[in-house]
Amino acid sequence: MSMPFYVSPEQQMRDRADYARKNIARGRGSIVLQYDHGIALVAENRHRALHKISEIYDRIAFAAVGRYNEFESLRVAGVRMAELHGYSYDRSDVNALMLANRYAQLLGSIFSNAGEKPYEVETVVAEVGASSEEDEIYRLTYDGSVAAEHGFAVMGGAAETLTTYVSERYQAGQSLATALALAVDTLGRDSDEPRQLEADHLEVAVLDRTRTQKRKFRRITGPVLERLLTPEPAAPEAAPETAPETEPDSTES
Amino acid sequence: MIPGSSSFADFLASYAPELLPGQGRNVQPGSTAGEEIPHGTTIVASTYAGGVLMAGDRRATAGSMIAVRDVEKVFPADEFSLIGFAGSAGIGVELVRLFQVELEHYEKIEGSVLSVDGKANRLSTLLRGNLGLAMQGLAAVPLYAGWDEVLRRGRIFSYDVTGGRYEEQLFHSIGSGSLFARGSLKKLFDEDATSEEAAAAALQALYDAADDDSATGGPDVFRKIYPIIATVSEAGYRRYTDEEVAAIVDRMLEGRMRRPLGPTAPALPSADGEGDAR
Numbered sequence: 001m002s003m004p005f006y007v008s009p010e011q012q013m014r015d016r017a018d019y020a021r022k023n024i025a026r027g028r029g030s031i032v033l034q035y036d037h038g039i040a041l042v043a044e045n046r047h048r049a050l051h052k053i054s055e056i057y058d059r060i061a062f063a064a065v066g067r068y069n070e071f072e073s074l075r076v077a078g079v080r081m082a083e084l085h086g087y088s089y090d091r092s093d094v095n096a097l098m099l100a101n102r103y104a105q106l107l108g109s110i111f112s113n114a115g116e117k118p119y120e121v122e123t124v125v126a127e128v129g130a131s132s133e134e135d136e137i138y139r140l141t142y143d144g145s146v147a148a149e150h151g152f153a154v155m156g157g158a159a160e161t162l163t164t165y166v167s168e169r170y171q172a173g174q175s176l177a178t179a180l181a182l183a184v185d186t187l188g189r190d191s192d193e194p195r196q197l198e199a200d201h202l203e204v205a206v207l208d209r210t211r212t213q214k215r216k217f218r219r220i221t222g223p224v225l226e227r228l229l230t231p232e233p234a235a236p237e238a239a240p241e242t243a244p245e246t247e248p249d250s251t252e253s
Numbered sequence: 254m255i256p257g258s259s260s261f262a263d264f265l266a267s268y269a270p271e272l273l274p275g276q277g278r279n280v281q282p283g284s285t286a287g288e289e290i291p292h293g294t295t296i297v298a299s300t301y302a303g304g305v306l307m308a309g310d311r312r313a314t315a316g317s318m319i320a321v322r323d324v325e326k327v328f329p330a331d332e333f334s335l336i337g338f339a340g341s342a343g344i345g346v347e348l349v350r351l352f353q354v355e356l357e358h359y360e361k362i363e364g365s366v367l368s369v370d371g372k373a374n375r376l377s378t379l380l381r382g383n384l385g386l387a388m389q390g391l392a393a394v395p396l397y398a399g400w401d402e403v404l405r406r407g408r409i410f411s412y413d414v415t416g417g418r419y420e421e422q423l424f425h426s427i428g429s430g431s432l433f434a435r436g437s438l439k440k441l442f443d444e445d446a447t448s449e450e451a452a453a454a455a456l457q458a459l460y461d462a463a464d465d466d467s468a469t470g471g472p473d474v475f476r477k478i479y480p481i482i483a484t485v486s487e488a489g490y491r492r493y494t495d496e497e498v499a500a501i502v503d504r505m506l507e508g509r510m511r512r513p514l515g516p517t518a519p520a521l522p523s524a525d526g527e528g529d530a531r
Contacts, residue, residue: 079358084264
């Protein structure tokens, strides 16, 4: 019987972190940032059907980079948790912090459990509030650490470089078009040679606090996205709603 | 973290079954629920040109007592469909809530929307879980109406307590006042009506139901409690505001002052075939 080699816990954690980080860095980045009426989520994504950005609950959205099947299972778990909580208590009792904490627990325990490989994902849980001061953005990494971000959060391999780039240009209270322009510009700078990203390579969604429906999440696609991305000084910054705004009345009685 | 079904109800059944409607209520075998449980009464649904409409009165009764004067029995199931219920109010509301989450959950998990038939069948499955309680007097049945994007018309489905699903043509009504409402609507229904005309016909039907069924409430103009009217069409869900309903109700009541039995249809078709649509 052979003895297993001794590996120090420090080395083990370092190896696991390196493994996760390396694999995350292989994919394309994603960025979440506030604008005057809410939070915009932008990812470089060439697949129309496989989403990196999705709705979790009324005011909460999810963005992720890394291994698809892993963040997809996180997303489903998040939707289930939120729906279960909202169903057993009230829709207003579901919040992003709660979700971020559960994700942190989950990711943390997977990371430190030697029997499992760490998740190769980075995620953001964002919640739009009644005003931009009340917006919440939580960034979670593969090891379960959580950071509450203000203004913006960047995920992916080149996150550090990109974060520096955004932080120098980010302005609080910017319009959606300005925010998207910054996001697209940033995402194109993940390598030495800046790239210009086209609308059909982007996945864009917003949590729009001005929406009268209880579900604030809205995908921005097609002509609306192209119009928003066109650098035009007179470009309308508020995208028209595709569906008429009606207020579904409270059904929780 | 195991991939599972896209159904919220299935997830609930495996994770927290006590939260499902019809669970956790230990009614003794053979016993029946008393008369003191509030019941929701009359719901009408009707198609119109470009959409489908649902209207419900606001009364909940417990035996001969009026338990609630402003109860809501018509809800959006999702952006393109409506659900109303008649019967035990507690069970009905629970069923509606679960169904709403069920549809939204599917939409989020799958990234696509169920077909109208898919939604109607799903409701039938949810309803089946309540059969045991229904046998003991705690029955609630839904009425479901949706805008079918493919067929481009409104569709109406009724249910029985065993989960049986029946597609209705043109219009339908459920609840204790439904006999009267359906008779009334049959005479006023017009396939080519606008949403406002359909709303007026539905209000007349509810009025007739309230006229002959003590469990159905008429429009309460003194307290300003009006029936709930909601539509779904290509543009999605819309609920009539109280002001809009009040305006139609005022005109209806004015007509009823002169003619208490309400508008009449011609007893025989006119020479040009008018009044002979159906």
